[in-house]
Amino acid sequence: MNRQILVAVIVLLAAGVGVLGYQLYEEKKQPDGVEISIGEKGVSVEGK
Numbered sequence: 001m002n003r004q005i006l007v008a009v010i011v012l013l014a015a016g017v018g019v020l021g022y023q024l025y026e027e028k029k030q031p032d033g034v035e036i037s038i039g040e041k042g043v044s045v046e047g048k
Contacts, residue, residue: 035046 037044
């Protein structure tokens, strides 16, 4: 029983690390396409 709980905890920790790693990857990834921004200097269009 104790071994099963330990394995379950390790699996949950590994899954959590995987999810956090994927979220960090998605956050750092450069967006594809065109970025349009409107500011004090007018409209700016930048290709990515």
